[in-house]
Amino acid sequence: MNKATISEPSFRESVDLMFNRAVALMDLPPGLEEKIRVCNATYTVRFGVRLRGQIHTFTGYRSVHSEHMEPVKGGIRYSTAVNQNEVEALAALMTYKCALVEAPFGGSKGGLCIDPRDYDVHELEQITRRFAYELIKRDMINPAQNVPAPDMGTGEREMAWMADQYQRMNTTDINGRACVTGKPPNGGGIAGRVEATGRGVQYALREFFRDADGIKKAGLSGKLDGKKVIVQGLGNVGYHAAKFLSDEDGCQIVGIIERDGALFCDTGLDVDAVRDWIVKHDGIKGFPDASHQADGAVVLEETCDILIPAALEGVINMSNADRIKAPLIIEAANGPVTAGADEILRQKGTVIIPDMYANAGGVTVSYFEWVKNLSHIRFGRMQRRQEEARHELVVNELQRLSDHLGDAWTMTPDFKQKYLRGADELELVRSGLDDTMRTAYQAMAEVWHTREDVTDLRTAAYLVSIDKVAASYRAKGL
Ligand code: NAD
Secondary structure, eight states, rough: OTTTTTOOOHHHHHHHHHHHHHHHTSSSOTHHHHHSOOOOOOEEEEEEEEEEEEEOOOOOOOOEOSSSSSEEEEEEEEEEEOOHHHHHHHHHHHHHHHHHHTTOOOEEEEEEEEOGGGOOHHHHHHHHHHHHHHHHTSSSSSTTTEEEEEEEEEEHHHHHHHHHHHHHHOOOTTTTTGGGSSSSSSTOOOTTTTTTTHHHHHHHHHHTTHHHHHHHHTTTTSTEEEEEEEOOOHHHHHHHHHHHHHHOOOEEEEEEEEETTEEOOOOOOOHHOOOOOOOOSSTTTTTSSEEEEESSSGGGOOOSSSSEOOOOSSSSSTTGGGOOOOOOOOOOOSSSSOOOEEEEEHTTTTTOOHHHHHHTTTHHHHHHHHHHHTTTTTTTHHHHHHHHHHHHHHHHHHHHHHHHHHHGGGOOOHHHHHSSSSSOOOHHHHHHHHHHHHHHHHHHHHHHHHTTTTHHHHHHHHHHHHHHHHHHHHHHHH
């Protein structure tokens, strides 16, 4: 691709271009490539809700990209920028993401064209329930066929309304709660879902920094500890990623970009303090102890070790890609780097940890929640005390040994307390997520490091995931 001769591809085109680069390196049977690429169906719904004395008409979408596995899965986004092209691109990414992390779902995505900040809670509930009603009656929200989750502009609250709407309309469905994920813990949710995508970004970076060849390819050295990070979007994903990286891995969050500009501080920002400031002041402007830049996007181009776009698609594009200095970009958002920018960055040697892997923590923990809902039992409920009883046997034996040896050997002070405690749901969820992120990274890295024709992680990720989708179609006899 030549920057001078091509124009910026749309999000949907970007996903297809990246897909095409990968399938060109594969040996798929004729026709299967096209079958995997196309979006199976997109449903557009327009519905009216009476608000403030008059009827308002809303437009929403639910797109199903691939049904090689069912149910299909993907978030529902509330934003004024939602359109068919966007939901189809996001649905396609969901197919590849689920395959890569071995979550047994096809890909889907939904969106409603509204700015949630324009409505109060009661109005949002009315709109959400009506949108859900339209989707439920067409089985586009259904535990066996199509299971939405939160995305930009939606969260636990919206998922709880949708689940309740489904249960009102399907009173005898014993698995009704599994119709959406990302619900609040007291409404059928799972511990650790809210933090899951940001937590997954952290686990992805930890795994990257265990990969000596990967670190070298990015021109970096050392560990995650001490790395300078810039984050765009301090919403659900960006906040949790930034918080965990600074609190637990010793990273310095030197830049935070939000809707109303960016904060920069070379010695590191206090992520919780910035988040509190945003909640109180509806933006980052005025935050003390940091410089404020009105044109936030410029801070994407600042010097740092790791750049985390965690807000919107298309923010790194052909107009700014050659000025991006970060040697490592992790795509916490979906589609933040356009196909045109991807080409420029690859030529510069920038390593990009691709969205389909980087933000897969959300769907992974959603998968755990769905399984929990279908099994009707909290994770750990059967094993926890039994595990503790077995650990107690070991601790008692060690105590006997310690008593026998006197001062020559004693147990480390907090060993007993730590070892005795059986894992609760949150620990199990984090462990399952960590395992998923490590396994998927290793599958991609093997392709990246061993195939000469694969020079980037995104192509490697597509190869791994398309291979799995193709195998699933083949098993069905297609
Ligand atoms: P969110 O609505 O919680 O947060 C988005 C944040 O971006 C907000 O703080 C918003 O103010 C900020 N923002 C909006 N426009 C901006 C701009 N122009 N510049 C800078 N900041 C801007 O959304 P989220 O759930 O954190 O999702 C963010 C991205 O992560 C999306 O691409 C989404 O598809 C992706 N994602 C989310 C999940 C999830 O579990 N929530 C899972 C996978 C992927």
